[in-house]
Amino acid sequence: MEIRNLFKIVLLSILLACSTVTITGRKQLNIIPAPQILSMSFQQYDQFLKEHKVITGTPEARMVERVGRKIQKAVEQYFAEKGISHRLNGYQWEFHLVEDEQVNAWCMPGGKVVVYTGILPITKNEVGLAVVLGHEIAHAVAEHGNERMSQGLMVQLGGMALSKAMESKPELTRNLFLTAFGLGAQVGVLLPFSRLHESEADHLGLIFMAMG
Template sequence: MTRRLAAALLLAALLAACRTVPGSGRSQLNLADESALAAEAADAFRSMPRSKDPLAQARVRAVAARVIDAARSDPDFGDPTLPPPSAWEVAVIADDTPNAFALPGGRIGFHSGMFRVATSDDAIAVVLAHEVAHVVCRHGNERVSQRLLAALGAVALDQSMRDKPSGRRQEALAVYGAAASLGLILPYSRHHESEADQLGLFYMARAGYRPSAAVAFWRGFSQEGGIKPPEFLSTHPSDTTRAARLQALLPEAERRFRPWTEPQRASTPTGPIR
């Protein structure tokens, strides 16, 4: 196979793996097999310790179900192919750091430590809607695809410098590695967070939770201080930047707010979170 043909085939494969992110309209690369990612995520998720508080579990699951329904049915930013709430695994994980995460295949973990910052159903919805938005946007797959591309690029560069002295090869690889992580992975992570914040805000409003809670939540989170946990972390926009951006999106989110029906209200678990 000629080099040009190989390049054309690779390009075709990449284009086939391209997908448009709802909301931002950005095109993204999904090279990894979703079902393989989901199987790997299932093992990791199963091994995490669960909170023993049944009320906390029920409450987080109830909020998640509403948010997932909203993400499935949103005509502008939703994904009708998203599995129904009953097919998701949503759990409170016994961990004192205020954190939450989404894994491919519809799994959401909500740390018990998050209840220190998310003290109302509206605030719990802020966190869960953000995580559901990451799933809708297939950010997990994209992150893996970016690492994959960066690794492929490094291999190609190494091949092309075969005849050069090894010192220069090492140098070129180091520069390439830094460029790949800073230029490719880091800015995309910020995109991911902004996309998840925006879609999450619209989903929570559609699910009947007050979108203004998102601004209050991020302000509270910035005051919580301490060690920043993995998902809600350093490559992310600062909590104050985030709160300001969400504030600007509030009028549109308010228009998307849909109050609960009486049966919905009656079926909601309430009570203190321990």
């Protein structure tokens, strides 16, 4: 096959794999079917909780749950108003506080949220926590992690399907996933969320916070 024809096929595949970011209308690369990314997300989330001390029953843990549920409700309302509630199909929201000095919080696909105790002195109260959770959940529902994971699969594994990648290179694929969603160290070409991603998450996150 000629290089030119091969390039056309690859380009067409990328174009067909594009989806649209909520609110901005920006096209993004997404070659991973939602059921696959959700399945991997739920597995990795459960594994993370097993490996870390989850705090329950404290005022701080209850605050994380309370604020998280408010943001969840705002997300669901926003998506319903936009007529895109189907994009939340398969979401199984969870909000957990874990004991860790890192200043961090994140949301995996499917609404799987973790807040580290190290960020609470920074957020100080429910309003500060709502800003953080709104931002992190916005990354998830705007599918920024999916986009980064797709980029990683394209560059490092030649666009291999996620299921195949898990079979042939499970460790690399897991590291790509953790990095794409802000949990792991940088892997290859995957960099921190871009300014564009951060801008979209800021915009959408503030909407969720205001609606919550």
